[in-house]
Amino acid sequence: MTFDYDLFVIGGGSGGVRAARIASAEGGARVGLAEESRMGGTCVIRGCVPKKLMVFASGYGAMAAESQAYGWNAVIDGFDWPRFQAHLHSELGRLEAAYRITLKNAGVTIHDSRAVLEDAHRVRLASGEVFTAKHILIATGGRPFVPDLPGGELAITSNDIFDLPELPKRMLVVGGGYIASEFACIINGLGVEVAQYYRGAQILRGFDDEARGLVASTMQANGVGLKCGNDVLRLEKTATGIRAVSTDGADLEFDAVMYATGRKPNSAGLGLEALGVELGRNGQIIVDDYSQTAVPSIFAVGDVTDRINLTPVAIREGHAFADTVFRGVPTKADHELVASAVFTQPELGSVGLSEEAARDLEPIEVYATAFRPMQTAFAGFPDRVLMKLIVSQKTRRVLGCHIVAPHAGEMIQLAAIAIKMGATKEDFDRTVAVHPTMAEELVTLRKPVRTA
Incomplete structure (x- = not known):
């Protein structure tokens, strides 16, 4: 059978775009991609990017107060939401255009339309057009929802x-x-x-x-x-x-x-169940380690599979799919020891096991310290930060690292490399501290505060 495309991707978010680009540019596939909303998906348009820009915006008020202790006559008088909002949407538009250019340069054909499955090798656009594809990838992401309550x-x-x-x-x-x-x-x-x-x-x-x-x-x-x-x-x-x-x-x-209060996978109305694609209780598409569904020609990556709902994970899953199917390099996306950051104030960075999860598995040592960081302590603020390592008593490997501090997300990214490589507590101890920093506490924790 001759197909219109080697791959048709439904969804223009991070996972779908990465899979389409690699399959086309590096795998030599003829690729079509359909997106019913804006290119870039949740992360670029409705999630990570605009949220992080709002995190930056929300921090300047405290910075102004703090700066006065450092000799600056700084005063911030109110927040101009319309001005920020206009700049925000301009930036999101720029990023969306960049996604489109990237796909176009990779040779991907973009269809600005909703797409559903007719069968295991056919997709139908909202316009009524039908395309055939040897492989179909579902990368439709997830959505927030409001529970069923009065009002x-x-x-x-x-x-x-x-x-x-x-x-x-x-x-x-x-x-x-x-x-x-x-x-x-x-x-x-x-x-x-x-x-x-x-x-x-x-x-x-x-x-x-x-x-x-x-x-x-x-x-x-x-x-x-x-x-x-x-x-x-x-x-x-x-x-x-x-x-x-x-x-x-x-x-x-x-x-x-x-x-x-939660998110749901965008799997409804795609025609999946009629084709034999298995869905979980939350509507997630059930896939194997290679992101393949029960229907051999249909795959799924990202939040619609409800594995680890993080943008970098969706990108890894999309890349692994393209490597496996179009580059002849069977690749499983690695879901072990995935670091994450919560951009609260203060930030929380985490990788590996929590103390509670680790102590249920094996005997552990807990190394931790909480202190007032130099920058805000000088300004007279009561803020405290936390540095914490969870260590296996048997193997001495660091099982988890948890940081609550300004820029914890930046710190946990680097700590995650060492922990992913299997670093032991003694490897951390042998590392010379960078002084004066908050992160130096990670390599100067000498005695456990408790065992479990």
Whole structure:
């Protein structure tokens, strides 16, 4: 059978774009790609990039106050949301154009349309056009959602926050994961009165308990009204805002309510189940180690598979798929020891096992220190940072590293290299410190604070 394409990719996010580019430019494949929204996907248009730019914007108020201790007569008088927003959307437009140019230069044919599967080798665009492909890759990502509750239509999600016509004066963030916690810090840093409700006992579930505890307490000290063990029963429209009726009995009014209580894979309506593609309970596409579904010609990468929902992981999965199928180099995406960063204030960087997870597996030693960093201590601020290593008693390998500090994301990236290579505690000890830095504490932790 002669196919229109060797590969047809549905989804123009990070994973799909990487797979398309490698398959075409390095694998010599004829590639088509369909994207129903904007090229770049969640990360570039609705996630990592605009969020990180908002993180930067939200930090300048504190910087101005801190700078006064260093002799600067600095004053920041309010935040101009429309001016920032215009610059933000201009930058996202530039990045989207760059993605399109990259695909075009790689020889990929772009279809600005929704695509669904007709069968194992055919895709149909919204225009009615049908294309055949030897291989089909689903890279449609995921989406935030608002739970089914009375008044839920009054809430927004992280997709909407970049397009608000104006910043609210009072905002409620519902959720306790990294997206909810990041936006609570961002909006608070921009001068908005922020409350955060989370029904669990502590935010950032799955991260090291000591690390997430420090993040939570610092967020509260910085003005975020964090309430754990609390949930919203219903939302009600009022003459002056939105009333959130919650389980703790405090029915408070806000100008905006943002839900960040989870994400769902974008797998519905693609025609997958009719073809025999298996879906999980959350709607995720079930794939093997090579990202292949139960239908041999159909593959899936990224958040739609709900493995590790991080942009760099989707990129690795897309690249591994292209190497396997089009370059003759069978490659499994490596999901072990993937580092992550939570861009709260302060940041949390993490790689490997938490103390709680590690002690359930084997005897461990815990090396940790918490201290006031030089820069903010000089300015008289009470901020504290945490450096923590989890070490196997038997092998001496560092099983986990957790950092709560400014620029923790930058530090954990470098620590992750050593830990991925199998570094032992003694390897860390042999490394000469860079002084004066916060990160030098990682190589000067001599005695465990506890064993488990």
